[in-house]
Amino acid sequence: MADMEKDDREERGYRGGRDRDDRDDRGGKDDDEKGGRRSFHRKKVCRFCADNEYIMDYKDARQMQQFVMDLGKIVPRRISGTCAFHQRKVTTAVKRARNLALIGFITSGPQDGYSSR
Template sequence: MTTEATNRPSDGPQGARPPGPPGGRPQGGPGGGRPGGRPGGRPRGRLVPRRRVCTFCVEHIKIVDYKDIDKIRRFVSDRAKIEPRRRTGVCAKHQRALRIAIQRARHIALIPFVAHHSFPSVRR
């Protein structure tokens, strides 16, 4: 006796796969497999973020200058960390150039390495 469930190549030797709909994904609701989803598939209230374009590419900047602190400071967080590409929208080529420019600006003290210095008071 041969059934469809026993002839699947993804089944192991024991056939320990739980029974479910074909395709391997459980159907949770009417909206694209999500519980409580909408018929269109996209949950209500969620907006798809717009693709950001690289500001350096738009302005046709080939070299990121470490002396241009106003432009560089936008890509450094309030905790003095370099912001990632997914947050700033800078392309990979300009992110590498930006990292080098920020490091150079830090070495000559144009941009701080840390957010603020707080020295603990020493009690004797």
């Protein structure tokens, strides 16, 4: 009797569980179904380590603005690509530039319509 049930399952296309051929390890679909393009992630290189002539100066407001987000937060290492050593220097340089009013603490105002009275 067990052999008959096994034969019935094979005829119906039963494989003994879910069909996981179209999914990767995390449960998402393969890249092949999206058109065959795979994204290539290049490792970010610290611009200060790569180019020794690129000098960090807290008096250069344009350069300091590159390391500050729209709301005034300092851009983290994982986004800017700087190494830990130079990220600490960037942080102190941005804070010095803020204290000297070369760059603002908050570069843009609130977007929800509130205003100070």
